[in-house]
Amino acid sequence: MSITYRGTVALITGASAGLGAEFARQWAERGADLVLVARRLDRLEELAAGLEQRYGIRATAVAADLSLPGAGAALRAELDARGIRIQTLVNNAGFGSHGPFLEQDPAQIDRMIQLNVTAVAGLTRAFLPDLAADGRGALVTLASxxxxxxxxxxxxxGATKAFVLxxxxxxAYETRRSPLRVLAVSPGPTSTEFFDVVGSRDAAVGRMATPEQVVTTARRALERSSTPPSVIYGLGNRLSALASALAPRRLTLAVAGRALKA
Structure with a gap:
């Protein structure tokens, strides 16, 4: 079925580039007003202006560092003060790093957990009551x-994305009796700034997808008559996930270690 988001507001985190910007474009194309959140206000404002002009929607840019404690509640309070109600939440912000855990910067580990885990849980808890009560939008999270x-x-x-999934x-199960659609989308390597932040292409295992392909997969899953709780982009990624579930854990670990050049 085809879904319109006209008359709703979608909050998209990590919206300044990559998957976040593509979520913004596809939701604006279907009539949603937007709240675009990231740290880089200049890029958000440029994206917001372009989407408003092209699709005739309203886009609000909000600069926020979601890796700070209490970021979810603070963002909810700011939008309440502006009189903005959210019907769709896309938890897209996140980052990764590559290398032995022993050599990782402890401060970077803390920030990654705060952004990939704590902020996702905090934002979801802050907005979920309204999302479930309204039911016209969706809750979307970016797993992997x-x-x-x-x-x-x-x-x-990997551990943070397992939490998100x-x-x-x-x-999705807890809210199954509400009209809200809840979806975790798990892409493999995608052509975004992700690997620039990671600092290595060794983590790019498998065929590279485009943001449009990943977001279209998520949107089409939401448009099914019965939305699945999660979807994996790409046949190779789906087969890999299935093999990981069926194979002995030790074998799965060894295969992943070789693939990621650990």
Whole structure:
């Protein structure tokens, strides 16, 4: 079925580039007003102005560092003060790093957990009551193909995405009697700034997807008559996740370690 988001507001985190910007474009194309959140206000304002002009929607840019404690509640309070109600939440912000856990910067580990885990949980808890009561929008989280097995050389990143996947699927079950659609989308390597931040292409295992392909997969999953709790982009990633579930854990770990050049 085809879904319109006209008359709703979608909050998209990490919206200044990559998957976040593509979520913004596809939701604006379907009539949603937007709240675009990231640290780089100049890029957000440029994206917001372009989407408003092209699609005739309203886009609000909000600069926020979601890696700070209490970021979810603070953002909710700011939007309440502006009189903005959210019907769709896309938890897209996140980052990863590559290398042995022993050599990772402790401050970077803390920031990654705060952004990939704590902020996702905090934002979801802050806005979920309104999302479930309204039911016209959706809750979307960005997990990863890395969520389906341990990821040596990306140990913290993989663990954070396993949390996101598990949390989202559990919420999908808990809210199954509401009209809200809840989805975790798990892409493999995608052509975004992600690997620039990671600092290595060794983590790019498998065929590179485009942001449009990943977001279209998520949107089409939401448009099904019965939305699945999670979806994996790409046949190779789906087969890998299935193999990881069926194979002995030790074998899965060894395969992942070789693939990620741990």
């Amino acid at each position: 193909a890395a969520a389906y097995q341990p990821t040596p050389a990306m140990a913290v990143y 598990s949390l989202t699927e559990a919420i």
